[in-house]
Amino acid sequence: MIKVLFVCLGNICRSPLAEGIFNHKIRKYGLENKFESDSCGTSDYHIGELPDDRTLKCASKYQIPINHRARQINRVDLRESHYLIAMDFSNKRNIESLLEKHRIKHDQLFLIREFQPGAEELEVPDPYYGGEDGFEKVYQILDNSIEHFLEHLKQSQNIYV
Ligand code: 4NP
Numbered sequence: 001m002i003k004v005l006f007v008c009l010g011n012i013c014r015s016p017l018a019e020g021i022f023n024h025k026i027r028k029y030g031l032e033n034k035f036e037s038d039s040c041g042t043s044d045y046h047i048g049e050l051p052d053d054r055t056l057k058c059a060s061k062y063q064i065p066i067n068h069r070a071r072q073i074n075r076v077d078l079r080e081s082h083y084l085i086a087m088d089f090s091n092k093r094n095i096e097s098l099l100e101k102h103r104i105k106h107d108q109l110f111l112i113r114e115f116q117p118g119a120e121e122l123e124v125p126d127p128y129y130g131g132e133d134g135f136e137k138v139y140q141i142l143d144n145s146i147e148h149f150l151e152h153l154k155q156s157q158n159i160y161v
Contacts, residue, residue, distance in 0.1 A: 002157060004037040005081035006112070007091050011041030011070040013135070014087045014124050016051045018112065018142050020059050020066040025150055034159060039068060040077060042094040046070040052128070058135040062143075075102050084109040085149070088123040115152055116145040 004022060008015035019039040026035050049070045050056070059066045078084070078099055084106060086092035092111055099106050113119040124141050127134030154161070 001033075002035045002083070002153065003081045004035060004083040004085060004153075005073075005077055006037060006039040006085050006087070007042060007073060007095060008039070008087040008124075009041055009043050009091060009126065010046045010128065011039055011043075011068075011072075012046045012049055012052045013055050013127050014138055014142070015039035015041065016066055016068045016070075017055050017059060017064070017135075017138065018085070018087070018146065019068065020064040021139075021142050021146050022150070024064050025146060029150070029161065031150075031154075031159070031161070034157065035153060038077075038081075040071050040073045042073055042091055042098075044072045047072055054127070054132050054135045057132070058139050062139065073098065075104075078102060078104050078106065082108060083153075085112050086110070087112060088126065112142065112145045112149065115149040116141065117148060119145070 006015040006018040016039050019037050022037045026032050047070055051066055084095055086095060111122050113122045124138055127138050
């Protein structure tokens with residue numbers, strides 16, 4: 001089983017939505033026995049909380065089930081996740097610092113938008129302080145990026161379905 005971990009700051013907006021979209025797609029493509037995903041935040045701000053209401057509303061609009069409580073990234077995540085997928089540069093830098101601190105070598109740390117063809121920028125914008133339109137934009141970015149990320153995963157794992 002290949003483990004994918006989506007990481008943002010609070011783990012209530014972007015990364016739980018990314019996890020939900022990823023899980024929805026692997027079910028759609030019958031790949032649940034190959035991949036699994038989880039999400040977490042670099043901060044401790046919202047530990048134990050449900051996703052933001054705006055995240056849940058956006059996910060339900062697209063029939064994406066989300067069943068998640070916010071949690072903070074830990075050393076086991078860094079050791080056991082095959083892919084560490086950050087939403088923005090700050091998340092990625094935080095993960096790099098943690099890897100250094102724990103002396104862990106990891107060669108599959110990416111920004112999710114590295115997989116989005118023709119991405120106009122490399123960050124998934126933080127929607128927390130904005131309105132619902134920001135969540136819609138995040139959804140569109142994640143849906144497109146994750147579709148291509150899955151293609152990358154299938155190719156690198158030699159899965160032809
Ligand atoms: P997320 O969004 O990192 O996508 O979950 C945020 C959630 C909370 C905060 C910032 C971003 N906050 O500052 O509390």
